Amino acid sequence: MDNAGIKRRIVIKDDWPGYSLDLFTYPEHYHDDIENIYIPHGVIMNRTERLAHYIMDDFRDDNIMVLCVLKGGYKFCADLVEFIKILGRNSNKYLETRVEFIRLKSYLVGSNDQSTEDLHIIGCQDLSFLRGKVCAIVDTGKTMKALLKHVETFEPKMVKVAGLLVKRLPNMAESLTDYVGFEIPNRFVVGYALDYNEYFRDLNHICVLSRTGKMKYKI
Ligand code: HPA
Ligand code: MG
Numbered sequence: 001m002d003n004a005g006i007k008r009r010i011v012i013k014d015d016w017p018g019y020s021l022d023l024f025t026y027p028e029h030y031h032d033d034i035e036n037i038y039i040p041h042g043v044i045m046n047r048t049e050r051l052a053h054y055i056m057d058d059f060r061d062d063n064i065m066v067l068c069v070l071k072g073g074y075k076f077c078a079d080l081v082e083f084i085k086i087l088g089r090n091s092n093k094y095l096e097t098r099v100e101f102i103r104l105k106s107y108l109v110g111s112n113d114q115s116t117e118d119l120h121i122i123g124c125q126d127l128s129f130l131r132g133k134v135c136a137i138v139d140t141g142k143t144m145k146a147l148l149k150h151v152e153t154f155e156p157k158m159v160k161v162a163g164l165l166v167k168r169l170p171n172m173a174e175s176l177t178d179y180v181g182f183e184i185p186n187r188f189v190v191g192y193a194l195d196y197n198e199y200f201r202d203l204n205h206i207c208v209l210s211r212t213g214k215m216k217y218k219i
Contacts, residue, residue, distance in 0.1 A: 007054055009166075009180040010047065012039070016185075018208055030203060033213030038189055039182060041204035044164070045079060051162060051179045052083035055136065056093065058160070062134040063096040067151065069139040070103045070123070071201070075193035076164045076181075077138040100124055104147060113188040113196060113214070121150055130156040137161045144176045165189070165206075 018036025026037070055064075064084070068077035081097055088094040102123045127150070135156040137147065144161055151159055164181035190196050191203035199217045200207070 039206040
């Protein structure tokens with residue numbers, strides 16, 4: 001296992017067509033609704049295990065306060081924490097992990113495949129348990145700026161952000177995400193807890209919607 005210094009990210013190119021649907025299994029009820037399997041579940045899992053290694057290397061003896069951003073981050077968070085625990089067991093380096101949950105809500109627009117950058121934090125507002133602690137925010141890759149600012153007011157000792165997906169944007173500022181699963185083109189994806197109007201969270205792979213799927217679940 002190489003060292004924490006080199007954290008390479010997986011870059012999915014603009015022209016990646018995804019895998020054909022007949023190569024994998026997925027819930028029958030989504031048959032017409034997805035175009036392709038963009039990132040198969042097994043690949044997500046192994047990449048998440050790799051991120052857990054990076055985190056273990058960086059956090060050493062500190063306990064980790066994990067802040068999971070709902071709803072889209074719940075699967076990634078659960079799997080990442082599980083891998084951290086397994087790695088700890090196998091190396092006698094137990095990191096105590098405490099998990100808290102918050103939701104970021106965009107009040108103006110948040111339907112279909114659009115969402116605003118104007119995020120409001122709902123749920124656990126008081127994050128004072130983070131004071132002086134090492135904190136890992138686990139998200140699937142939405143705007144992180146507002147949340148980081150909020151978290152920092154509680155004066156944690158160190159804050160790191162883990163994101164399964166980071167979308168490639170034209171004027172991409174320096175990423176706020178320390179542990180990136182996949183850098184992907186700026187396109188809408190579903191599955192692995194990411195939704196389209198609350199559908200597709202039960203799909204294990206990350207997929208691209210078909211036109212039928214977009215129409216069928218439009219509100
Ligand atoms: N999928 C689901 N929800 C999202 C996405 C996405 O690609 N981007 C922002 N919210
Ligand atoms: Mg959503």
